[in-house]
Amino acid sequence: MDRVEKLAEMLQKLNSGDVTPELRQQVLEMVKNINPLELSLAEQKLIETGTKPEDLRHLCDIHMEVLKDELEMLRIKLSPDHVLTTLIKEHDEILKRLTLLDDINIKIQKMDTYNKTAQEFSMLLNTIEEIIGAEPHHKREEDVLFPELESRKVTGPTRIMRMEHDMLREKKHLIRGLALNVSEMDFQEFKNQLDEAVKYLVFNLRDHIYKENHILYPSSIDTLNDDNLWVEMKRACDKIGYCSFTPGK
Incomplete structure (x- = not known):
C-alpha cells in the first residue's frame, strides 16, 4: 500500500466519527511526513470511492495543526x-x-x-x-x-x-x-x-x-x-x- 492509499484509509477512519487520541496522533504524524499534493490526492481518492466532498471539510483541523508555518x-x-x-x-x-x-x-x-x-x-x-x-x-x-x-x-x-x-x-x-x-x-x-x-x-x-x-x-x-x-x-x-x-x- 503506497502512502496516499494508507493516508486515505486513515482519513476514512477519522471521517467515520470514531476518533481516538491514538488514531488522531497517527494521522498527525503521517501528515507531517507527506507533501500537500499527496494530502490532496488522498482526499481525492476518498471522493472517488463515495465520500461526499462536504464531509471532508471536517478534516481541516488535522491540516491546520501540521501546516501552521507553511504559509510563510x-x-x-x-x-x-x-x-x-x-x-x-x-x-x-x-x-x-x-x-x-x-x-x-x-x-x-x-x-x-x-x-x-x-x-x-x-x-x-x-x-x-x-x-x-x-x-x-x-x-x-x-x-x-x-x-x-x-x-x-x-x-x-x-x-x-x-x-x-x-x-x-x-x-x-x-x-x-x-x-x-x-x-x-x-x-x-x-x-x-x-x-x-x-x-x-x-x-x-x-x-x-x-x-x-x-x-x-x-x-x-x-x-x-x-x-x-x-x-x-x-x-x-x-x-x-x-x-x-x-x-x-
Whole structure:
C-alpha cells in the first residue's frame, strides 16, 4: 500500500466519527511526513470511492495543526507578482473584513430595536458588499488555476473548493439581503437570521481560506512546476481583473 492509499484509509477512519487520541496522533504524524499534493490526492481518492466532498471539510483541523508555518515558507518562495502571491494577499484582506463583519454582528445582537441612524447597519452593508466584491478572486481560481490542476488529474481539491465557493456565495448574498431589508423585518427575526448567516460565513470562509493557503496553493506549486505556465496564467488573471482591495492593483 503506497502512502496516499494508507493516508486515505486513515482519513476514512477519522471521517467515520470514531476518533481516538491514538488514531488522531497517527494521522498527525503521517501528515507531517507527506507533501500537500499527496494530502490532496488522498482526499481525492476518498471522493472517488463515495465520500461526499462536504464531509471532508471536517478534516481541516488535522491540516491546520501540521501546516501552521507553511504559509510563510510559501510566501518566501514566490515572486511579488506571482499569481499565488496576489491570491494570498487578497486572502489577508478578506480575513480583515470577516473580523469586522463578526464584530458588527456582535454589536447588532446586543441591540433591542432597529435604529436606522446606528452606524452598524451601514457598516454591515458596506462590509458584506466588499466581501462579495472578492468575486474576481474566485473567478481567477475557478477559470485559471483550477483548470490547470484538473487537466493534470488533480480534481478532488478543486471540486471541494468549487462547492464551497457556491455555498459561501449564497451566504454572502443572504447577508446582503438582510442588510438591505432590515427596516422591513421583525428585528428579532432579522437578528436571528443575521447571526446564523454571519457565523456560518465567518467560520467557513476562514476555514476555506486556510485550506487554500496551506493545501491547495502549495500543491499547485508542486503540480504546476513550469515557470512559463505561471506567466501565461498571470496574463489570464490580468484579463479577469482584481478586487477593489487587491494590494497594488
